Amino acid sequence: MPLDPLSTKFAALADPTRRAILARLALGETSVSELAQPFAMSLPAVSKHLKVLENAGLITRGREAQWRPARIEPEAFKEVDSWLDRYRQLWEEHFDRLDAYLKRLQAKEKNKKKRVAVKRRRTPR
Amino acid sequence: MPLDPLSTKFAALADPTRRAILARLALGETSVSELAQPFAMSLPAVSKHLKVLENAGLITRGREAQWRPARIEPEAFKEVDSWLDRYRQLWEEHFDRLDAYLKRLQAKEKNKKKRVAVKRRRTPR
Numbered sequence: 001m002p003l004d005p006l007s008t009k010f011a012a013l014a015d016p017t018r019r020a021i022l023a024r025l026a027l028g029e030t031s032v033s034e035l036a037q038p039f040a041m042s043l044p045a046v047s048k049h050l051k052v053l054e055n056a057g058l059i060t061r062g063r064e065a066q067w068r069p070a071r072i073e074p075e076a077f078k079e080v081d082s083w084l085d086r087y088r089q090l091w092e093e094h095f096d097r098l099d100a101y102l103k104r105l106q107a108k109e110k111n112k113k114k115r116v117a118v119k120r121r122r123t124p125r
Numbered sequence: 126m127p128l129d130p131l132s133t134k135f136a137a138l139a140d141p142t143r144r145a146i147l148a149r150l151a152l153g154e155t156s157v158s159e160l161a162q163p164f165a166m167s168l169p170a171v172s173k174h175l176k177v178l179e180n181a182g183l184i185t186r187g188r189e190a191q192w193r194p195a196r197i198e199p200e201a202f203k204e205v206d207s208w209l210d211r212y213r214q215l216w217e218e219h220f221d222r223l224d225a226y227l228k229r230l231q232a233k234e235k236n237k238k239k240r241v242a243v244k245r246r247r248t249p250r
Binding site: 008075 | 131133148151197211212215
């Protein structure tokens with residue numbers, strides 16, 4: 001069964017080498033041979049990863065026969081970001097609650113110290 | 126080879142049913158049997174998907190023997206969002222450039238119309 005576009009994107013991103021390739025391409029378009037160098041990978045191996053990224057729409061390839069530069073497709077990332085949107089609210093609420101809890105803890109601690117200090121002042125030595 | 130945490134997350138997200146389960150859990154924690162109903166899926170099938178989501182850290186399960194409610198783990202989504210951060214800049218630049226290009230096109234079109242109008246006024250009928 002062929003995957004839907006979003007599943008294809010997530011599947012393509014589920015590989016550290018492919019994410020490293022994307023990180024390199026974020027700096028600018030480049031050829032397969034240039035990409036292969038820092039990864040110490042064979043050209044066919046890099047080509048295979050690029051094919052997966054291209055099928056997922058995360059990159060596009062130039063059509064020049066000899067030098068088919070790979071470049072990042074920013075709109076594809078936007079799609080993943082849009083999917084994340086509904087969960088963004090959840091973690092913002094989560095961190096707000098955590099923050100409120102820590103503030104309550106700090107206030108409690110402060111009050112405790114204050115009470116101890118008052119008590120000390122009141123108690124004759 | 127075991128996947129790194131981020132790859133495990135992306136692999137878990139590369140399935141429309143698992144994403145639908147997450148969308149349901151975003152509304153609040155629920156049991157496996159409650160989850161199974163709208164999906165018309167068997168309990169073992171739902172349990173299998175929950176296991177994948179749990180291994181990826183995207184959800185946690187309650188420890189109550191009979192009723193092990195599944196709930197979303199907001200911080201796991203934050204991790205995916207942090208990874209997206211470096212690409213966010215790319216698509217913002219991309220849309221800014223697109224916007225600037227469209228504005229230039231519109232300005233050109235407007236100037237052209239203006240020149241045609243001026244020419245018409247100058248040309249005696």
